[in-house]
Amino acid sequence: MEELLKALLTSPEYIAGVVxxxxxxxxxxxxxxxxxxxxxxxxxxxxxxNAKYSWKIMQSYMSAGFTREEAFAVLMNSREKLLExxxxxxxxxxxxxx
Numbered sequence: 001m002e003e004l005l006k007a008l009l010t011s012p013e014y015i016a017g018v019v020x021x022x023x024x025x026x027x028x029x030x031x032x033x034x035x036x037x038x039x040x041x042x043x044x045x046x047x048x049x050n051a052k053y054s055w056k057i058m059q060s061y062m063s064a065g066f067t068r069e070e071a072f073a074v075l076m077n078s079r080e081k082l083l084e085x086x087x088x089x090x091x092x093x094x095x096x097x098x
Contacts, residue, residue, distance in 0.1 A: 054075060057071075057075055058071045058072060058075055059071075061074055061075070
């Protein structure tokens, strides 16, 4: 597997050949993934659940004595830190594969 990844990263011609060979399969797979993404975006229940989750967190902070603004700031800060952590983790995985 590592040899395949190295070949993919070092040879554009090899990549082009693999893509051309597996294009029908890739289109089918990514088409299905895109359809799942579209279904998720069209699913209001997902967004309502996510909003309720965030609202419950804010209510918890406000019940603990935070103002509405402080609760919102803590919620946004924790989400920002989560995104930063995910980016670092992703970069770490990419680095470890090299």
